[in-house]
Amino acid sequence: MPDEKVPVIMVxxxxxxxxxxxxxxxxxxxxxxxxxxxxxxxxxxxxxSGKSTCLNMLAGLEHPTSGTISILGKRIDKMNEHELVGxxxxxxxxxxxxxxxxASMNAEENVAMPLVFRGTPKDQRVAAAHKYMKLIGxxxxxxxxxxxxxxxxxxxxxxxxxxxxxxxxxFADEPTGNLDSGTTAEVLALMRKIVTEQHKTLIxxxxxxxxxxxxxxxxxxxxxxxxxxxxxxxxxDEDK
Amino acid sequence: xxxxxxxxxAIRNLLRRKTRTVLTVLGVVIGTASIVIMMSLGLGMSRxxxxxxxxxxxxxxxxxxxYGSEDSTKELTDxxxxxxxxxxxxxxxxxxxxxxxxxxxxxxxGYLQLYGVTxxxxxxxxxxxxxxxxxxxPELELIFGNMASRMFYKTNASGRFRAxxxxxxxxxPVTDTIFYTFPEGSQTGSGSGNAAGxxxxxxxxxxxxxxxxxxxxxxxxxxxxxxxxxxxxxDSLKxxxxxxxxxxxxxxPKTNKKGKPLxxxxxxxxxxxxxxxxxxxxxxxxxxxxxxxxxxxxxWLEQSQQTMGMVQAVLGGIxxxxxxxxxxGIVNTMMMSIYERTREIGIMKVxxxxxxxxxxxxxxxxxxxxxxxGAVGLALSWAVxxxxxxxxxxxxQAIIGMPSSDGISYIPMWLAxxxxxxxxxxxxxxxxxxxxxxxxxxxxxxxxNE
Ligand SMILES: Nc1ncnc2c1ncn2[C@@H]1O[C@H](COP(=O)(O)OP(=O)(O)O)[C@@H](O)[C@H]1O
Ligand SMILES: [Mg+2]
Numbered sequence: 001m002p003d004e005k006v007p008v009i010m011v012x013x014x015x016x017x018x019x020x021x022x023x024x025x026x027x028x029x030x031x032x033x034x035x036x037x038x039x040x041x042x043x044x045x046x047x048x049s050g051k052s053t054c055l056n057m058l059a060g061l062e063h064p065t066s067g068t069i070s071i072l073g074k075r076i077d078k079m080n081e082h083e084l085v086g087x088x089x090x091x092x093x094x095x096x097x098x099x100x101x102x103a104s105m106n107a108e109e110n111v112a113m114p115l116v117f118r119g120t121p122k123d124q125r126v127a128a129a130h131k132y133m134k135l136i137g138x139x140x141x142x143x144x145x146x147x148x149x150x151x152x153x154x155x156x157x158x159x160x161x162x163x164x165x166x167x168x169x170x171f172a173d174e175p176t177g178n179l180d181s182g183t184t185a186e187v188l189a190l191m192r193k194i195v196t197e198q199h200k201t202l203i204x205x206x207x208x209x210x211x212x213x214x215x216x217x218x219x220x221x222x223x224x225x226x227x228x229x230x231x232x233x234x235x236x237d238e239d240k
Numbered sequence: 241x242x243x244x245x246x247x248x249x250a251i252r253n254l255l256r257r258k259t260r261t262v263l264t265v266l267g268v269v270i271g272t273a274s275i276v277i278m279m280s281l282g283l284g285m286s287r288x289x290x291x292x293x294x295x296x297x298x299x300x301x302x303x304x305x306x307y308g309s310e311d312s313t314k315e316l317t318d319x320x321x322x323x324x325x326x327x328x329x330x331x332x333x334x335x336x337x338x339x340x341x342x343x344x345x346x347x348x349x350g351y352l353q354l355y356g357v358t359x360x361x362x363x364x365x366x367x368x369x370x371x372x373x374x375x376x377x378p379e380l381e382l383i384f385g386n387m388a389s390r391m392f393y394k395t396n397a398s399g400r401f402r403a404x405x406x407x408x409x410x411x412x413p414v415t416d417t418i419f420y421t422f423p424e425g426s427q428t429g430s431g432s433g434n435a436a437g438x439x440x441x442x443x444x445x446x447x448x449x450x451x452x453x454x455x456x457x458x459x460x461x462x463x464x465x466x467x468x469x470x471x472x473x474x475d476s477l478k479x480x481x482x483x484x485x486x487x488x489x490x491x492x493p494k495t496n497k498k499g500k501p502l503x504x505x506x507x508x509x510x511x512x513x514x515x516x517x518x519x520x521x522x523x524x525x526x527x528x529x530x531x532x533x534x535x536x537x538x539x540w541l542e543q544s545q546q547t548m549g550m551v552q553a554v555l556g557g558i559x560x561x562x563x564x565x566x567x568x569g570i571v572n573t574m575m576m577s578i579y580e581r582t583r584e585i586g587i588m589k590v591x592x593x594x595x596x597x598x599x600x601x602x603x604x605x606x607x608x609x610x611x612x613x614g615a616v617g618l619a620l621s622w623a624v625x626x627x628x629x630x631x632x633x634x635x636x637q638a639i640i641g642m643p644s645s646d647g648i649s650y651i652p653m654w655l656a657x658x659x660x661x662x663x664x665x666x667x668x669x670x671x672x673x674x675x676x677x678x679x680x681x682x683x684x685x686x687x688x689n690e
Contacts, residue, residue: 056684059590061590061682061683061684062684081595082594082595085589085592085593085594085595086592086594088590088591088592089591089592089593089594090592092592094590094591096587100583100587100590102584102587104252104253104256113588113591114591114592116241116242116245116249117241117588117591117592117593117594117597118592119241119242119245121242122245161591165592
């Protein structure tokens with residue numbers, strides 16, 4: 001078993017300290033873990049435990065105070081902002097809690113947007129957007145504006161947008177946080193589909209253990225430290 | 241990002257906030273139009289001024305004077321004038337051999353100025369009809385100024401002016417036969433040439449019939465520098481005068497210390513023609529340095545142009561203030577736009593939009609405001625300029641007396657081009673700080689949940 005696992009992300013002794021006045025908040029207090037290719041990983045913990053901080057640093061949106069992050073063999077923590085943006089453009093898809101679609105663009109344009117940043121010609125962009133919207137099951141809403149869509153539909157557009165650049169890794173911060181339970185189940189099923197069918201590595205942050213249970217593996221964080229790593233028993237061999 | 245996507249996105253962003261975009265553009269429109277109109281007035285004025293000076297005489301001609309110089313090297317002789325011809329940029333020279341003649345045509349008569357000049361000079365005269373006199377002819381051929389026939393008046397039998405006669409004298413110098421009487425001149429060796437002396441001799445002086453071969457262009461009301469004179473070839477005139485005045489050469493010759501008339505020609509005036517307006521003042525300075533008094537229309541034009549330059553700068557400055565206000569408007573609009581779009585910019589950054597693309601997006605947006613404002617402003621300027629010219633042609637001519645046939649507001653192509661480029665530049669510069677700010681916005685703004 002250990003041989004077939006290839007780590008795409010390696011985190012070592014990652015710390016993040018926020019200084020608020022004279023106080024120092026240890027949002028992350030030295031965490032280390034690996035994420036493997038094709039894995040669905042959940043980072044779970046109560047509110048304020050440091051999950052988002054962790055994810056933001058993995059996505060290169062924030063600089064760590066100390067520690068190292070390697071993604072696909074590259075040291076994210078050493079990159080400047082220009083390089084980080086470029087890295088995300090090439091390798092990273094992002095799913096937001098509040099969908100974050102551009103209100104003035106229709107679904108299709110929202111999905112195609114990351115390709116605009118890559119300089120892909122329009123016909124190729126539209127083709128790719130249609131491909132992933134079909135996969136996610138929202139092709140019929142291609143011309144709808146975000147304001148005309150339900151939360152679940154918007155999040156599907158968000159997922160298609162994360163997929164459109166064919167990324168190596170997808171980050172999702174509370175992707176179901178704004179959805180009702182029925183839609184949550186659908187979105188989780190979609191994410192599972194992405195991992196198994198598209199062979200993406202997916203890292204999801206959630207405060208809800210039952211949602212985290214949909215992942216292959218869960219990392220539980222309490223006060224900026226990893227307290228528990230739970231391997232899901234997809235194949236019957238679980239527990240110690 | 242591909243440039244076409246950048247532009248499309250920028251335009252969509254501008255259209256999203258139509259009212260604000262329109263208002264910001266309006267500021268640029270007013271700013272551009274005020275600069276262009278102000279400058280067009282300045283340019284129109286200076287163009288009218290150049291035209292005005294041109295009507296006074298060629299702008300590439302330097303006039304050299306010499307009245308009664310003691311120093312014979314400072315006399316205007318054929319030799320010294322040939323010296324002017326060797327100054328760089330001088331294309332030709334001409335002394336002026338000037339004779340007062342009395343002309344008679346039927347019952348009308350008048351006093352005319354006959355100018356003997358070189359072919360260099362004659363070439364500058366624009367003819368309305370006929371040809372130029374050929375060089376060095378035994379017979380005198382004349383060019384008549386288009387207004388010179390107005391010098392004629394009717395006389396009664398005793399040769400006196402008939403005050404009661406208001407009848408217009410119309411003479412066509414080319415077809416009508418005109419007789420000329422030349423001044424009697426001073427006696428050889430008798431010293432001073434007194435004009436009064438010629439009066440009594442006139443009655444029995446010989447009359448010459450001279451051929452007019454050409455007319456200066458223009459009607460009898462259209463003034464130009466050649467309008468009042470009668471011109472002929474200088475060498476032909478010299479030959480002709482020698483027949484009348486023999487050794488004196490001219491009616492009133494200068495004399496040497498012994499009281500003998502000089503054996504060479506001394507002129508009071510000469511013209512020096514320069515290849516370009518640019519070089520006129522240099523040539524003029526050279527001639528002054530040689531000890532002669534020289535004048536040119538260009539000299540006066542240059543002085544007026546300096547004044548006009550200041551007027552233009554003031555007018556342009558007034559326009560520039562309104563464009564500055566417009567630029568502040570652009571900065572304000574772009575700043576507001578950034579605050580509104582903080583989240584959107586964050587999303588773009590999270591999704592991998594290059595920071596330079598974000599900056600360029602904002603620069604293109606503000607540049608587009610500048611471009612649209614500049615283009616509309618220019619169109620407005622043309623309309624206003626047209627209206628000004630329409631209203632002012634009559635009034636302008638009456639008040640300023642300038643030949644403002646082309647209007648007092650003038651927008652040359654370079655000004656139009658400059659206006660557009662300037663408006664784009666203002667827009668882009670005004671957008672620079674906002675664009676920089678947008679570029680460095682934190683992507684985390686997009687992640688935060690409200
Ligand atoms: N930008 C920030 N400045 C100061 N403190 C922060 C900042 N972001 C997060 N924190 C603090 O760090 C801790 C972890 O926050 P976060 O990672 O957002 O938690 P979670 O996503 O698990 O709810 C919290 O105590 C939070 O108050
Ligand atoms: Mg969080």
